[in-house]
Amino acid sequence: MLAQRTSLFDSSGTATARAAAKVAAAAGRNIIDMTAGEIWIELAPTIREGAIDAINRGVNRYTDTIGMMELREALAWKVSLDTGMIWKAEEVSVTSGAKQALFNAAMVLLNPGDEVIIPAPYWTTFPAQVLIAGGVPVFVGTRSSGYVPRVDDIKAAVTERTRVIVVNTPGNPTGAVYDVETLIAIAQLVINRNLWIIFDECYGNFVYGHYTHHSIVSVAPEVRSRTIIVNSFSKSLALTGWRIGYLAGPKEVINAMKALQSHTTSNPNVIAQHAVLAHLQRDDGGYENKLRSQLTGARQVGLNVLSSMTRIPVPEAQGGFYFYLDLSGLLGPPPLTNGAKKTADDVVNTLLSEAGVAAVSGTAFGDTIGLRLSYGIPTEELETGLIRLVEVLDAWNDTTI
Structure with missing residues (x-):
């Protein structure tokens, strides 16, 4: 059974x-x-060279559970550039892909019965992980609003059991990009109702035409203490098989995730960590x-x-x-x-x-x-x-x- x-x-x-x-x-x-x-x-030359160099140096030991300090410092710098806010290594965790980052977030934020608002259509893993963590997915339809949720619809879905709102922009599967006004309104709702935001921006490098990707903490800095930013190199560097993701959030949340991850996967693949670090240090954006x-x-x-x-x-x-x-x-x-x-x-x-x-x-x-x-x-x-x-x-x- x-x-x-x-x-x-x-x-x-x-x-x-x-x-x-x-x-x-x-x-x-x-x-x-x-x-x-x-x-x-x-493969990006910097990724290949970083991995080969690490192998030639005989790198094969554990790192810190949530990633090498050098990599977390580089990622903190990257998130700082992306958001226009200062982030420290202690606010960053490296994970085995964005899926683990999202799983860690669900496990440390949700109590049994807590509700998570998820705009639909949604990436299939969002509700699955909520259920695994004992939470309850609550879906808000977006088809009639161009696949970007109406804030009034989100408000109508909030109850006393609501704990988290998932924001995925650009969206998977729809490709919809959230506008600044929607992001600000969601941030204000989160602050007013003392909620959390899981902000998945794994596709943030890819926007087209007149559309622009905005981090929610950039347009609403006051929501930073209630936001978990999730990202990954699976899409931005085409490294799906390497399984390297990361997240940024309040230090106490990162500490809780570190404890959780120490009992699940421990550190992400060490060679992949070195490869991504080499890219962050050497790449010119080409x-x-x-x-x-x-x-x-x-x-x-x-x-x-x-x-x-x-x-x-x-x-x-x-x-x-x-x-x-x-x-x-x-x-x-x-x-x-x-x-x-x-x-x-x-x-x-x-x-x-x-x-x-x-x-x-x-x-x-x-x-x-x-x-x-x-x-x-x-x-x-x-x-x-x-x-x-x-x-x-x-x-x-x-x-x-």
């Missing part, structure tokens, strides 16, 4: 979609995989600019193809590297619990079988009529895959299986 908590969550919806793509490819099919939240690009340029080009290629869709609006794709499609033009409004309407799951299955395109259903993000497509893949594959996708979706009808 398994622990009861295992019934509260399933495997990550994005991981399940990736697995389905791999199975189809292993069967010999030509599959274009747009499921993964990662970018196809060569690699990040190259990464942004690649994604900017891929985004434009993708939007050009998607603009030919006849029944689905072209996504704004304000930030991150996903196209999030609103399938209501194909499927109608979300079905009732016992309804028989087709959902995004059916669209995903059809795309995989008929177009050889793997996508992530919005059901993974609490949205039965959404579809996420990553444009972090090679541009040639992206264009081919989207042409196939448009052809299938334009031909969609109620009898499509």
Whole structure:
């Protein structure tokens, strides 16, 4: 008999979609995989050199539980530049990816029954970790407001049990970028109601057009003492497999996380720590600019193809590297619990079988009529895959299986 908590969550919806793509490819099919939240690009030279140097020096010992002091100092400097506020190493923790940072935050902030407000569509791990920590996810819909929540809707969701508001900008899966006014209003609500903010900015390096990413503590400095900033090198340096994330927050919160992490993973991978430190010390911004340029080009290629869709609006794709499609033009409004309407799951299955395109259903993000497509893949594959996708979706009808 398994622990009861295992019934509260399933495997990550994005991981399940990736697995389905791999199975189809292993069967010999030509599959274009747009499921993964990662970018196809060569490793940054500074990362490679930093890792090799550490290996050649025989680095293989434990570091401090929450990361080497030199790395935390470098990260404190980075967060200071990003926010326009002074941060110290004692306010920074290095983690095994942003997922561990978020997990640590949930575990040290939440008591059983505490409520966490999560705008929807949401990254699938947000509610899962809240449930693991004994909390209660409370979802606030954003579809009708361009995927940025209305503050009045957040206020309406606050109860005496509310403990945390999750702010994810640019958003995964939608790519929505929060405007300054919304961030300030959320910060004021948090202060007035004595809440916490978990501020996930893992996609903050990637915004397009006239949109700008703002840290919430930059636009509302008074909320700093109630904010946990979460970030990662998985996206900004295309290091998904290296598992290096970090967070910044009040010293007492970092201390609690250190104690927790000492009983879970201990320190993050030491070679990856040295590699990231080398990058922070030596990089001139050239690699990040190259990464942004690649994604900017891929985004434009993708939007050009998607603009030919006849029944689905072209996504704004304000930030991150996903196209999030609103399938209501194909499927109608979300079905009732016992309804028989087709959902995004059916669209995903059809795309995989008929177009050889793997996508992530919005059901993974609490949205039965959404579809996420990553444009972090090679541009040639992206264009081919989207042409196939448009052809299938334009031909969609109620009898499509």
